[in-house]
Amino acid sequence: MYTLFKVELFKIFKRQRTYLSFIGIGAFIIIIQLGLKVDGKELIEFVLGDLSNSFQFNGKMLNGYFVCFVLLQSLLVHVPLLIALISGDLISGEANMGTLRLLLSKPISRTEFVLAKFSAATVYTLLLLVWVAFLSLFISMFIFGTDDMFLLKNDYAVQIAENDVFWRYIGAFFFAGIAMTTVAALAFFLSQFSENSLGPIVATMLIIIILTIFSTMSIPIFNRIKPFMFTTHMVAWKEFFDVKVDAENINIKGSIQHFEKIIHSALILLIHIVAFVSLTIFTIRKKDILS
Amino acid sequence: MRHSTFFFILFFCLKATSAQSNDDLLKKVKTKLELVNDYIVDAKMRTNVAFIKAPIGSIKIYFKKPNLLKIVKEKGISILPKGGININTFSILGITDYTTIDAGESIINGIKTKVIKLLPLNENSDVVISTLYIDETTELIKKTSITTKENGSFEMEFTYGTFANIGLPDKMIFTFNVKDYKMPKGITLDFEDNLTKEEKAKLKNKKGKIEFIYSNYIINKGIANNMF
Amino acid sequence: MNEIIIVEKLYKTFGKIEAVNDLSFTVNKGDVYGFLGQNGAGKSTTIRMLLTLVAPTNGSIKIFGKSLIHNRKNILSDIGAMIERPDLYEYLSAYNNLKIFAQLSGIRVTEKILLEQLEVVGLKNRAKDKVKTFSQGMKQRLGIAIALVHNPSLIILDEPTNGLDPQGIADIRNLIISLSRDLKKTVLISSHLLNEIEQVATRILIIDKGKKIIEGTTKELLNPEKTIVKIETNDIKNAYQLLLNSAWQQHLQPLNANYISLVINQNDIPMLNKKLVELNIEVFSLQHRNNLEDYFLKITN
Numbered sequence: 041m042y043t044l045f046k047v048e049l050f051k052i053f054k055r056q057r058t059y060l061s062f063i064g065i066g067a068f069i070i071i072i073q074l075g076l077k078v079d080g081k082e083l084i085e086f087v088l089g090d091l092s093n094s095f096q097f098n099g100k101m102l103n104g105y106f107v108c109f110v111l112l113q114s115l116l117v118h119v120p121l122l123i124a125l126i127s128g129d130l131i132s133g134e135a136n137m138g139t140l141r142l143l144l145s146k147p148i149s150r151t152e153f154v155l156a157k158f159s160a161a162t163v164y165t166l167l168l169l170v171w172v173a174f175l176s177l178f179i180s181m182f183i184f185g186t187d188d189m190f191l192l193k194n195d196y197a198v199q200i201a202e203n204d205v206f207w208r209y210i211g212a213f214f215f216a217g218i219a220m221t222t223v224a225a226l227a228f229f230l231s232q233f234s235e236n237s238l239g240p241i242v243a244t245m246l247i248i249i250i251l252t253i254f255s256t257m258s259i260p261i262f263n264r265i266k267p268f269m270f271t272t273h274m275v276a277w278k279e280f281f282d283v284k285v286d287a288e289n290i291n292i293k294g295s296i297q298h299f300e301k302i303i304h305s306a307l308i309l310l311i312h313i314v315a316f317v318s319l320t321i322f323t324i325r326k327k328d329i330l331s
Numbered sequence: 332m333r334h335s336t337f338f339f340i341l342f343f344c345l346k347a348t349s350a351q352s353n354d355d356l357l358k359k360v361k362t363k364l365e366l367v368n369d370y371i372v373d374a375k376m377r378t379n380v381a382f383i384k385a386p387i388g389s390i391k392i393y394f395k396k397p398n399l400l401k402i403v404k405e406k407g408i409s410i411l412p413k414g415g416i417n418i419n420t421f422s423i424l425g426i427t428d429y430t431t432i433d434a435g436e437s438i439i440n441g442i443k444t445k446v447i448k449l450l451p452l453n454e455n456s457d458v459v460i461s462t463l464y465i466d467e468t469t470e471l472i473k474k475t476s477i478t479t480k481e482n483g484s485f486e487m488e489f490t491y492g493t494f495a496n497i498g499l500p501d502k503m504i505f506t507f508n509v510k511d512y513k514m515p516k517g518i519t520l521d522f523e524d525n526l527t528k529e530e531k532a533k534l535k536n537k538k539g540k541i542e543f544i545y546s547n548y549i550i551n552k553g554i555a556n557n558m559f
Numbered sequence: 560m561n562e563i564i565i566v567e568k569l570y571k572t573f574g575k576i577e578a579v580n581d582l583s584f585t586v587n588k589g590d591v592y593g594f595l596g597q598n599g600a601g602k603s604t605t606i607r608m609l610l611t612l613v614a615p616t617n618g619s620i621k622i623f624g625k626s627l628i629h630n631r632k633n634i635l636s637d638i639g640a641m642i643e644r645p646d647l648y649e650y651l652s653a654y655n656n657l658k659i660f661a662q663l664s665g666i667r668v669t670e671k672i673l674l675e676q677l678e679v680v681g682l683k684n685r686a687k688d689k690v691k692t693f694s695q696g697m698k699q700r701l702g703i704a705i706a707l708v709h710n711p712s713l714i715i716l717d718e719p720t721n722g723l724d725p726q727g728i729a730d731i732r733n734l735i736i737s738l739s740r741d742l743k744k745t746v747l748i749s750s751h752l753l754n755e756i757e758q759v760a761t762r763i764l765i766i767d768k769g770k771k772i773i774e775g776t777t778k779e780l781l782n783p784e785k786t787i788v789k790i791e792t793n794d795i796k797n798a799y800q801l802l803l804n805s806a807w808q809q810h811l812q813p814l815n816a817n818y819i820s821l822v823i824n825q826n827d828i829p830m831l832n833k834k835l836v837e838l839n840i841e842v843f844s845l846q847h848r849n850n851l852e853d854y855f856l857k858i859t860n
Contacts, residue, residue: 094413141642278521291385328573
């Protein structure tokens with residue numbers, strides 16, 4: 041299977057669209073960073089809103105850590121799209137080119153075929169995230185410097201000490217890796233039902249967008265199914281940026297307010313990954329290759 | 332008739348006497364404070380506002396007579412209540428035009444204090460009324476309550492140590508009023524309702540507190556005006 | 560072991576459609592086995608079942624004496640296949656395409672082996688070029704290289720001459736002959752170009768509507784005693800009448816607007832020619848056809 045995995049990775053990284061993904065997301069991030077460098081003050085004022093009537097804030101509010109958080113929130117749609125672009129093409133693209141029938145007539149099992157392709161998709165996903173992390177965190181730190189991180193939640197504001205932020209981003213990106221791999225698994229699963237990669241890509245994005253809209257609505261019917269929707273759990277990376285406080289309401293350094301939520305969400309996402317991949321294996325094994 | 336007149340006169344003399352002792356006490360407090368021309372001090376800030384989770388902050392405070400004050404945060408973000416934080420004992424006692432009112436006594440942290448209210452006579456003064464709780468034995472202000480026009484009411488409570496002889500505290504607790512905080516979900520992009528009932532109730536606390544712990548006083552070494 | 564492929568009572572249904580219906584056949588070692596049928600007869604479905612791309616509804620397939628279901632990887636490692644148009648990654652070079660499929664075939668791949676294979680099919684000087692720049696013929700040759708790179712014992716070709724020019728078709732024909740005669744490979748080839756099959760096949764299977772119609776050697780199926788002779792003349796009606804009154808009457812086929820046809824023994828053609836001269840029938844051409852196409856059309860209609 042290792043040979044097959046290497047072959048799949050080779051094919052992904054020989055395609056132009058793979059590099060276009062990296063360039064595209066890079067351009068997007070840099071444009072936002074430049075925009076914030078020029079107009080960031082206004083964003084801070086807007087973000088602080090009412091609070092600035094009661095409090096004076098001193099320090100570098102617009103710093104690399106804050107900018108990275110803004111970027112990650114903005115990339116909610118873009119990164120999943122780029123993941124779907126590659127994963128959604130993995131089987132449908134082969135069917136379209138006709139290479140699927142030759143691949144599956146080779147002495148490799150269909151299970152190995154699916155696992156090797158998905159593993160390669162996962163590697164691409166993680167590399168894309170490393171790239172996003174490099175640009176949105178490290179380059180932001182370079183351009184904007186670092187300081188405490190100040191964030192607004194619905195009911196309270198959180199200030200995290202500068203020396204308590206970086207490790208949270210490592211955790212957040214690691215979690216994002218699981219979340220984006222779930223997107224990859226979904227697109228990969230849908231890829232087998234089409235001989236054109238556009239279908240699975242659009243279908244994946246539609247599912248994510250629609251489920252995300254359901255997640256944002258507090259309607260009783262949706263509240264019941266929300267805990268099972270993977271989109272509900274994809275945003276749990278933000279929990280890394282909430283701290284516990286002591287009896288005097290002072291931050292406990294190195295703590296996470298709802299660590300159990302992160303674990304719970306990660307497990308739900310992992311279950312989704314296993315389910316999507318298992319379903320793919322099950323259907324591919326039964327599928328007559330007629331393309 | 333003679334009795335009531337007598338008591339009236341006695342009361343008036345006593346009042347005159349107590350008024351004089353208010354001014355005397357304030358003068359003594361002022362005399363102590365006037366030994367300080369300027370100081371620089373490091374302070375650790377512990378913010379206790381219901382809807383703000385903050386780490387312990389570090390600031391540097393610069394002061395120069397009569398009322399120049401600057402708070403500098405070299406690293407990190409500081410969140411300070413607007414207006415009131417710049418008021419200090421020097422600025423209160425620096426007001427020359429005021430009337431004092433004897434408000435009796437009060438126990439602050441187990442210490443008996445004399446309560447004096449100061450009413451600025453200047454109508455344009457931002458301070459509406461200040462209440463000082465003074466320890467007569469040590470001639471130190473233990474607590475102040477101040478009501479301002481622009482920035483509402485707040486309190487300052489002082490604890491002294493090394494520099495009690497010149498009225499510089501080791502610790503100051505600044506208490507103030509806060510408004511409700513709520514951010515729209517469309518801005519925070521947080522669509523989960525995470526809080527328990529108890530947590531939500533806690534957030535309704537309308538009082539905020541910041542505790543300053545002072546250390547490394549540098550006193551009367553001179554500070555350039557351009558620092559402010 | 561003489562039988563390379565043994566198919567017994569093979570069925571495949573897609574919903575209500577019976578694509579393959581009780582098909583049984585055997586391919587022997589060294590055969591060039593021609594697999595014939597009209598469009599939709601079930602040839603491609605059968606080939607896909609041999610390559611495990613499609614699962615049979617019923618029946619058994621044995622290849623190299625082993626059950627295909629239970630020895631899939633082992634068997635497939637010794638088969639080379641090209642199904643319809645060649646399956647290639649257009650964004651990769653010829654070299655990389657060959658390398659990928661060689662690796663997946665389970666052989667130890669070296670640059671030398673790959674370049675040698677490309678040389679065999681005449682693509683060595685285009686090794687580094689992307690396949691999207693190739694003509695159809697070049698792609699077909701690369702497809703053949705992919706099918707042969709791992710030196711399989713059994714080669715399955717489904718419509719290998721699709722889209723090729725006459726030279727390309729001739730090249731494929733010569734390759735098949737060489738594979739069988741020189742390299743002793745067993746070749747299963749399906750094509751709708753019946754005259755091409757006729758030139759290379761040693762055994763033939765004809766299927767229609769998923770069922771076997773007939774199976775046998777080319778010699779058995781193409782009987783020289785039943786040669787069709789076609790006569791073109793300036794006066795077909797008159798010539799037909801004259802032959803009708805002669806001893807050749809029993810061999811006459813129904814009159815066609817453009818030619819007269821008879822079914823006779825191939826050895827009797829010179830005598831027929833002589834008779835036509837005797838009857839003063841002016842003949843423009845006398846063609847005899849004893850070929851697969853006619854046989855095929857005869858038995859499938």
